[in-house]
Amino acid sequence: MALTANLVVFGRLLRSVGLDIATAETITAIDAVQRVGLSRRDDVYHALRASLVRRHDDIPVFDAAFAAFWQDHGERWGRRDLRAIGEPRAGVSIQIEAVLPETDASAEEAEDETPSDRPLPVGELRTSSSAETLRDHDFADMTPSELADARQALDALTWHPGERRSRRWAPGDGPRLDLRRAFRRSLTTGELLELPRRARRVVRRPLVVFCDVSGSMERYARMLLHFAHALTRSRQRVEAFTFSTRLTRITRELGARRIDDALAAAARRVPDWSGGTRIGEALRAFHVHWARYVLRRGAVVLVISDGWDRGDPAMLRHEVARLQRSCHRLIWLSPLLGTADYRPLTRGLVAALPFVDDFLPARTLRNLEDLARHLNTLPARRTPRRTAVDPQKALAP
Template sequence: MTADLAELSARFCAALRAQGVAVGADRSARFARAIMVVSPRRVPELYWCALATLVSTPDEIDVLTRVFSAVFESADPADFRGDRPQATASAGAFTASDSRPSRDLRTAMAGSPAERLMSRDFADLEPEELARLREIMRRFELATPRRRTRRKRISATGRRVDLRETLRRARRSGGEPAVLSRWTPRDKPRKLVVLCDISGSMEAHARAMLQLLVCAAGGARAEVFTFATRLTRLTRALARNPAAAMRRAGEEAPDWSSGTRIGASLREFLDTYGARGMARGAVVVIISDGWETGDTGELRAQMARLSLLAHRIVWVNPRTAKPGYRPAVGGMAAAWPYCDEVVSAHRLDAVDELLAAIG
């Protein structure tokens, strides 16, 4: 029986980690993207996708070859040696070792429900279809740029001498400082703040983006707010498993699927949280189609305030995916000059733009 490609790929990455290969969420996501771009028809072609995305040193190649052969039973390690895949390599595509005719990889990929959903707009997905994408969303990593802090750490390559640590160590040598201790500033990831529009026009995309935050590595560290006619903080509600988090989000945001007052919601966020420190130096992601039912002048003023506090403003608008889109009128026109990046992220295979903009 043909196995599910996504399931086998996840098992393959887990097996590599068990063998000591550092396959994190970033490498797993690159492997998944390589499969979607290359669309390998034969097992050796899939091997080259894995080799290009999952290893970083020559020592890991033999481990990858051995684990690949074990996971994808129809693959022979001898087929993957040399400069290119052998023409006589196994034509099996994730098929068990039996006497039935094998099928190519394209057929196997077409049979994977999750892979088929990657190229569909979030607005077209039913709730149960969106739930199938959770495993793939776990391969993504939300990583913000790092910033220098006021804290320090001892480092042999530090440029400044740590007098206190030098004197402390000097006590071991009778007060004579044998070695000068040096220090360097610590750094840490910048804060990630997400403001998600949950009005009627954004309901489907909002659920997808909130699910991504729950599933993706690093998403749990984000401060998450929803807004429509009012602002609601959902950070604690989303720090649970995806299904429970989405139910809790619906309970805590009573204005779900209502109108949109973006400017007023931004003002409330800045007055209550942002100006007090949450937005300072942070990467702020606003998820909205820009349909403002309030005063666009208010939105422009609050975006100007936010731009003075945030390190970077990323606006996610699924409507920008349409050919010829222009922010000519309304809220999007008011907000556009203050955005460092505007992306669509309207389907799973377009989320890479969002991850790059955040990082």
């Protein structure tokens, strides 16, 4: 019984550090530990991990919790340790929080850094007609209350970044005969009078968003992250990353329903908010660590950056070319584009632009509305790719 009680407490501990564990899993865990026995610590560890963890990303959290809960007795690991635990739960959970990266304290810190993200007093909320006058305001010049209005307006936009035909067939007007239905009908009517057909189902394209959070983008980054959050909420398949000197995946954080929670969580995850930018390296990290998992099946990619890049332009060029080759459409959004005297002459943009399908402004609400319209009417075919100017290809034998 002691074992059961301990495992229930352990399950609760894992829940408190963010693992999604239902009672059924705890029951499996109890069953599993009983089967492998208590004589070896590593067997108990693996039995619990196999029944309680379902994601590779969760393994470090599980490890920390396991180490703290079934304290490290090294060689002295034995039956008594498992049974003796159960009381020191309060002490243990504090230990765990110290091991884990995200704590409430840091959440408060993040909020302190961004007072403008706090929800405004109700009295200051404006009607949508004021959002109308805001449409052409530069995000950077907006007051906090204007930003709040702009965000509300953003939430109302609909996003639909194109569709592609999947390889799943469903009854429809397509090219493939539906023999099963044909045959069944022929049995009822006695004749093969009509030939029902199947068509390929249409699915939405996944969207991958990269948002530059380096110093030069500071005035825009939060607004554009809000934009990314609005995208996340309107459709399921959005992958979001931020970059400056390095790349951070914030997909899960942006999944939070409330925008302030999402932005605070995202801010906590981003280690170098407002540092310099190395776009090429960030994209390379994406290709090495993430592309295989998140960039798939005809994605539409948005890169939001002013292109002020301190990295190696050759690398940037190479990685942007690779990114374009592996997606359906690569769209670069710049908050600087559209100001009167702006020319895209930064080193980064000069390197990247030949491989970008659309280069669009992201400075005002109207720009983002136009972007929504653009995405909603994206052509089904890829634009022709400039493979001939890919320096790597030119060098290849």
